[in-house]
Amino acid sequence: MDKVQIAIIGGGVIGLAIAAELSRKHQDIVLLEKETSFGQHTSSRNSEVIHAGIYYPHDSLKAKLCVAGNKLLYAFCQANNVPCAKLGKLVVAMNESEIPALEELEKKAKANGVLDVYLCNKGATHNLEPAVAAYAALFSPSTGIIDSHVLMKVLERRAEDNGVMLAYGAKVTAIDKITAGYKITLENKDEFLSEIVINSAGLWSDQVAAMAGIDIEKQKYKLHYCKGEYFSYAKPSFLQRLVYPVPEQDIKGLGIHAVIDLAGRLKFGPSADDVSKIDYRVDAVHREKFFQAIKDLYPQVKPEDLSPDQAGVRPKLQGPGESVRDFVIKEESELGLPGFIDLIGIESPGLTSCLAIGKYVADVVLFYK
Numbered sequence: 001m002d003k004v005q006i007a008i009i010g011g012g013v014i015g016l017a018i019a020a021e022l023s024r025k026h027q028d029i030v031l032l033e034k035e036t037s038f039g040q041h042t043s044s045r046n047s048e049v050i051h052a053g054i055y056y057p058h059d060s061l062k063a064k065l066c067v068a069g070n071k072l073l074y075a076f077c078q079a080n081n082v083p084c085a086k087l088g089k090l091v092v093a094m095n096e097s098e099i100p101a102l103e104e105l106e107k108k109a110k111a112n113g114v115l116d117v118y119l120c121n122k123g124a125t126h127n128l129e130p131a132v133a134a135y136a137a138l139f140s141p142s143t144g145i146i147d148s149h150v151l152m153k154v155l156e157r158r159a160e161d162n163g164v165m166l167a168y169g170a171k172v173t174a175i176d177k178i179t180a181g182y183k184i185t186l187e188n189k190d191e192f193l194s195e196i197v198i199n200s201a202g203l204w205s206d207q208v209a210a211m212a213g214i215d216i217e218k219q220k221y222k223l224h225y226c227k228g229e230y231f232s233y234a235k236p237s238f239l240q241r242l243v244y245p246v247p248e249q250d251i252k253g254l255g256i257h258a259v260i261d262l263a264g265r266l267k268f269g270p271s272a273d274d275v276s277k278i279d280y281r282v283d284a285v286h287r288e289k290f291f292q293a294i295k296d297l298y299p300q301v302k303p304e305d306l307s308p309d310q311a312g313v314r315p316k317l318q319g320p321g322e323s324v325r326d327f328v329i330k331e332e333s334e335l336g337l338p339g340f341i342d343l344i345g346i347e348s349p350g351l352t353s354c355l356a357i358g359k360y361v362a363d364v365v366l367f368y369k
């Protein structure tokens with residue numbers, strides 16, 4: 001039976017970033033992706049925002065990996081010609097009652113090491129974005145946008161140049177612990193052995209953990225799906241920057257925000273609806289809900305300007321109404337699975353954090369070996 005040193009399950013931005021990073025120092029790596037090419041799921045169905053790291057609890061992996069990932073990603077883009085733009089972002093208050101939330105966010109950002117954020121009064125906000133009917137804003141200059149497809153293409157090429165075997169159309173269906181590692185079985189019945197297994201299977205990462213024998217209910221690894229739809233704006237963008245509402249307390253996403261892509265197109269989203277199945281269709285009936293969510297902030301938008309765009313599904317560790325959970329990135333020796341590394345619940349800011357996650361996982365592998 002063929003044997004490799006490291007098997008990475010999942011060819012989204014996280015699996016690719018891990019492959020690119022690990023292949024700098026390790027050989028005999030295979031990346032297994034069930035689809036016929038990389039990035040067919042969450043990694044190509046998101047806002048493509050390079051977050052600064054202002055929302056996440058201090059000392060959480062989300063905060064640390066986002067703040068580190070932001071800097072790594074801009075540097076990587078520059079060195080590798082990946083299109084990106086540091087547009088900046090405004091988190092806007094609609095009225096005075098939302099100011100304490102902005103101040104809280106500013107404190108949280110600074111505690112996370114995001115020192116460049118600052119509060120803008122009505123006049124300063126108007127100068128930055130005249131078309132937004134805001135009372136005040138928190139400005140984050142280091143938030144930006146990226147072409148996630150080109151990023152993944154560059155990571156894929158880098159991994160391949162470093163000798164990683166890329167196996168597309170390779171769906172993992174079973175993982176069995178053996179004395180020196182794991183036996184991995186694919187849907188086509190091919191089998192091989194791997195000393196280390198990295199589970200970066202995104203929306204299916206709980207199921208992949210279960211294949212290795214982990215009790216996902218007991219470990220609280222079971223994922224809950226939360227769908228985010230986008231509606232695009234038919235006319236030229238009236239914004240220069242990203243504009244977000246003040247996040248609500250029990251928010252499942254960051255609120256329906258205005259996203260600009262690198263071609264300058266404007267869209268609104270993502271919504272946040274708990275779903276039981278993965279279905280990327282956008283329901284045109286939701287146009288009215290989007291319009292109601294944005295109409296006060298952008299008085300020039302008419303319902304007929306909005307058309308269904310893309311949708312993505314968030315892999316959330318917390319169920320509806322539960323408090324926000326951190327990323328799980330863990331080597332599972334404690335569960336009797338040495339060398340099995342789980343990445344579960346890699347929702348936003350996963351894209352921003354991908355290079356930092358790659359380095360984090362490389363350290364976990366180094367420590368394990």
Ligand SMILES: Cc1cc2nc3c(=O)[nH]c(=O)nc-3n(C[C@H](O)[C@H](O)[C@H](O)COP(=O)(O)OP(=O)(O)OC[C@H]3O[C@@H](n4cnc5c(N)ncnc54)[C@H](O)[C@@H]3O)c2cc1C
Nearest residue numbers: 010012013014034043046047049172202228312350351352
């Ligand atoms: C609506 C939305 C907006 C977002 N916006 C942002 C943002 O603006 N900025 C940001 O930083 N983050 C954002 N995110 C989060 C970001 O997109 C994700 O964190 C990131 O893409 C996760 O990448 P991944 O590689 O873990 O998952 P995926 O891209 O889903 O990749 C996992 C891969 O594993 C494969 N796989 C699964 N099971 C198997 C198996 N058994 N065998 C083989 N292969 C398998 C799948 O086919 C898939 O390709 C957003 C997410 C959503 C849903």
